[in-house]
Structure formats: C-alpha cells, structure tokens
C-alpha cells in the first residue's frame with residue numbers, strides 16, 4: 001500500500017482545526033486512496049484536479065466567508081450577516097458534499113462496485129425492487145440535473161425509507177428534508193469533463209464500478225437503528 005494511503009487513512013475525516021481566537025477553519029481531507037486508483041472509471045487527472053483544486057477552493061472560500069461572518073456578527077451588522085448566507089451555503093455545501101463523495105468511492109481491488117450486503121441490500125430490494133433499478137434511477141435522475149448538482153441515495157430519518165433525491169449547485173442533501181446521505185454522486189462537469197467530455201451518462205454508467213457500497217451500508221446501519 002502506498003505511503004500516501006497509509007497517511008490518508010489516519011487523517012481522513014479530521015479536516016478541521018481550531019484557531020487561537022476560537023474561529024474554526026476547515027482543511028482539505030486526504031483521499032483514502034491514490035489519485036489514479038479509480039482508473040479506468042475515473043482518471044487520476046480528474047481526481048487530482050477535483051480534490052486539490054475544486055474541493056480546496058470551496059474550503060478556502062468557506063473559511064473566508066466564516067471569518068467575514070464572525071466580523072459581521074461582532075459588529076452587529078445584520079445585512080452583512082444575511083449577505084454572507086449564500087456564500088456559506090455554496091462553499092460550505094461544496095466542502096460537505098465532496099467530503100462525502102471521496103468516501104463514496106473506492107478502488108475495485110478494495111471492493112469498489114461490490115454490491116451492498118446486509119441491511120442496506122435488503123432495504124434497496126424493498127424500496128426500489130433491485131440494485132439495478134436503483135442504479136438506473138440514480139443514473140437517469142443524475143443525467144437529468146440541469147446545470148450542476150448532485151444525485152443522492154439518502155435515508156429518510158422519519159419514514160426510515162430510502163430515497164433518491166437531486167440537489168442543485170452545492171446544496172447538501174439536508175436542504176431537502178430529514179435525509180441522511182448514504183451516497184452522493186457529483187454531476188458537475190468538473191467531475192467528468194476531462195475524461196467523458198460532455199457525455200454525462202457515460203460517467204454515470206462507469207462510476208458504479210468504483211462505488212463504495214460498504215461505506216453506504218455502514219452509514220445505513222448506524223442511522224437506521
């Protein structure tokens with residue numbers, strides 16, 4: 001196993017440090033695999049750019065917005081506080097969503113694409129008929145997202161049912177209700193354009209080959225009990 005992977009496993013999920021004046025800032029979480037480990041489904045070039053540039057930019061701008069929010073609140077400047085909400089939602093959502101997305105994927109040799117077992121497998125059969133039906137539904141709905149956004153498999157905390165939802169831009173799944181994200185697929189062009197050009201359906205066909213259903217199953221077990 002590459003040194004990077006070993007280091008990553010220890011640091012993934014931290015992504016946050018406390019600054020001396022009490023303001024929280026967020027940092028880029030390492031990937032739990034090498035950039036090229038998802039090939040040929042997703043190229044190493046895409047993964048590196050997506051992680052190092054796109055995700056990092058969301059974090060940088062999120063931290064900047066939070067600092068501005070802190071100052072606006074200190075000054076009691078309500079209009080500045082309100083003005084910052086869209087930047088916080090967009091960049092904070094980008095950080096939240098991508099942090100989930102990296103964990104939703106895993107190399108084939110580490111179980112990528114292996115169908116879900118256990119409770120999640122049963123729940124998928126019950127709520128969607130079969131795994132193939134679910135994948136088809138998510139791929140179709142993901143392809144139909146206008147502009148940029150995400151398609152999600154979520155757990156409704158109230159009904160305990162699985163749901164497929166889409167969100168626009170960087171809206172996290174929580175903006176759609178009491179939903180816990182099990183899987184999120186990024187359908188922004190930056191997630192596939194370098195490899196798949198404008199053919200989003202091809203990207204959505206191949207991403208299932210590196211899907212980490214084991215991770216989704218663990219979240220499901222934790223959240224559905």
Ligand SMILES: [Fe+2]
Nearest residue numbers: 054186188191
């Ligand atoms: Fe992205």
